[in-house]
Amino acid sequence: MGIGRVVLVTGVSRDLGRRFARAVAEDPSVRRVIGVDVTPPRGDAGSVSFVRADIRSPVIAKVIAKENVDTVVHMSVISTPGTSGGRNTMKELNVIGTMQLLAACQKAPSVQHLVVKSTTTVYGASSRDPAMFTEGMEPRRGARFGYAKDVAEIEGYVRGFARRRPDVRTTVLRCANVIGPHVVSPLTSYFRLPVIPTVAGFDARLQFLHEDDLHDVLTHAVNVDVAGVFNVAGEGVLTLKQAVRRLQRPAVPMPGAAVGRVGSLLRSARLAEFSPEQIGFLTYGRGVDTTRMREVLGFRPQFTTAEAFADFGRSMAPTGGGRTVRLLGRWAHSLPTPTEHRHLGEVGRG
Amino acid sequence: MGDAEIIPIGTRGRPGRGSGPRPSAASRNLAGGASSVRRSTAARSVPDPLTDPRADRRVHPGREASPAEPTTAGATSETAPARAATTTRERSALGGIVVGDWLAGFQHAATELFGDDAEMQLARFLAFLRRRVTGGYVIDEYGFDQELTQRFLMAALRPIAQKWFRIEVIGADNIPQAGGALVVSNHSGTIPLDGLMTMTSIHDQTGRFLRPLGADLIFSMPVVSSLARKSGATLACAEDAERMLSGGELVGVWPEGFKGIGKPYADRYKLQRFGRGGFVSAALRTGVPIVPLSVVGAEEIYPLVGNLPSLARLLGVPYIPITPFFPLLGPLGLVPLPSKWLLEFGEPIRTDDFDEGAADDPMLVFDVTDQVRETIQQTLYRLLMTRQSVFR
Helix, strand or coil, X not given: CCCCEEEEEECCCCHHXXXXXXXXXXXXXXXXXXXXXXXXXXXXXXXXXXXXCCCCCCHHHHHHHHHCCCEEEECCCCCCCHHHCCHHHHHHXXXXXXXXXXXXXXXXCCCCEEEEEEEHHHHCCCCCCCCCECCCCCCCCCCCCHHHHHHHHHHHHHXXXXXXXXXXXXXXXXXXEEECCCCCCHHHHHHCCCCEEEECCCCCEECEEEHHHHHHHHHHHHHCCCCEEEEECCCCCEEHHHHHHHHCCCEEEECHHXXXXXXXXXXXXXXXXXXXXXXXXXXXXXXXXXXXXXXXXXXXXXXXXXXXXXXXXXXXXXXXXXXXXXXXXXXHHXXXXXXXXXXXXXXXXX | CHHHHHCCXXXXXXXXXXXXXXXXXXXXXXXXXXXXXXXXXXXXXXXXXXXXXXXXXXXXXXXXHCCCCHHHHHCCCCHHHHCCCCCHHHHCCCCXXXXXXXXXXXXXXXXXHHCCCHXXXXXXXXXXXXXXXXXXXXXXXXXXXXXXXXXXXXXXXHHHXXXXXXXXXXXXXXXXXXXXXXXXXXXXXXXXXXXXXXXXXHHHHHCCCEEEEECHHHHHCCCHHHHHHHCCCXXXXXXXXXXXXXXCCEEEECCCCHHHHCCCHHHCCCCCCCCCCXXXXXXXXXXXXXXXXXXXXXXXXXXXXXXXXXXXXHHCCCCCEECCCCCCCHHXXXXXXXXXXXXXXXXXXXXXXXXXXXXXXXXXXXXXXXXXXXXXXXXXXXXXXXXXXXXC
């Protein structure tokens, strides 16, 4: 790596990409950071030089060759069409964009490292899932549409690239749902709803990754000489009901189909982004095993799942449930401090 | 003074006098005459206690509850018009008590009932309640909620296990006190009540939680799926079984599956095929002991005499049971028969002295599977011989 690395970051128009690019630019061992996207970043990009280019076009190959890029961080895989247009545009950006980028990387002899930010969505979400997915496991049902399918295809192309260019250190980070006060994603907009629709009778297990930890793990992957696929998530799990209660927001349990209908209603009203695979995720949840992240990649997130969610929830006012909590709190105040768990064992034996 | 002629008797359907914030125009105008009206109403109420002896008792609480009332009895001409109107809301005895007083009342009642430790117990319960409401409880990666399982599920199942089925546990010493182990049991009883009873009995005997492995049908059903995860179950697949066993958990498995639980009453205590021996390879890979468990009594709780295969196919479930009481008696038919249960834990079968690649040797896996199956079958026959009758 040494002095004068040149890092290319895709997807800098979005907040996470821009902030990561800035953080990398502050690294003294990095000579130059080039941010690439179709639209310029909205916030302050610091010393990052922005190149307005569509990764779907061969322009990207010229940029890589001209600037002598040695590290490519691919972050522009998007989970919802959002402002980019419809599903077709999204698919094109994700899949064709990645193909073009990988083709450019394959041609450029200067490229030595490739870091791809993927997602745990590739594992899908179904009732037949094991409790914890390890990196070697396949989804129980192959994704047929949407983001999950895009990511599965992207990972396929990345595997192909790694095979053809074994000299390039290729790292794929399958990140759990990123959460934090600044994150705008389908899941955070779901939790920001004042009344949260949930699937009745199910309690999904969720894992989160704090936005700061996402930066840290990407930086870590850029700097550490480890290749492979890694699950990245905060420690521990929360269930959906637990999460909603911690936000002190009222939950409305309804059948799965009704949640889907509410979801599409909210999407058309531009209140929240819902996608079919998100319904599956909110029904069955998903857990990933992070042993390889800790032991092979050597990364430890600062935030556990619960802490990341608490940090996200701090920015939001509760919309319900506060009265019961206050009432219980007032009553508890007049009672002695309970000594827990000594008693539990006795009950168990009784 | 047109009003004066109308007012004296009744209010003609409008809200009565005194229902407004101040005395009505009629009562202000009739300041002098009011006493006569009042006296007439008082006169009507006063003779009651004389004629009806029970009425005496009824009058007193009424007087205490509404402090505004006594003036009617003594109805003096000066106070009657000046006093503020009485509304029905004021008369409600419950309205005046603030929530804090209610809580203090409960607290005192609890102390009276349960003695000095009550406050501590109440505080613990309250802390529990707060954790539930605020989501402050912890679950493990499989979704197991130990607190809820211990405080609710076990507490609810314990009386059924002890009083209804009078479960007798034999050989509880064979369950390892610590470390991973695989409890393998026969499966019966139309609905998997034997699993729940085994969980409760093991917890009461050893203090350990049995982590059941459930069929995927369980995890696709609403309510059942979230309950199953909360009580410690996970999907019966090789990945989860090995993960739990290497994590040092006590894992329970019922390899007969739906074939065992949904078999006709005529086939009771005849073990079905033990799956494909997946549980044995999981135990071999992790090197944990296999504890065979034979359950006697669960076969008789819902004697399965018929099945509706076409309806079952339609609903996507393995079978729709017909018992002598269900669906004949409706919900009443869902009450399990109070058979006497015997749970015998056999001697653990060690798997750690096999070679490294033992789990990939199908013949060895089949042999161990058969050994476990035979052990359980023989124990079942022996227990049935010692049993006096189904219900005793």
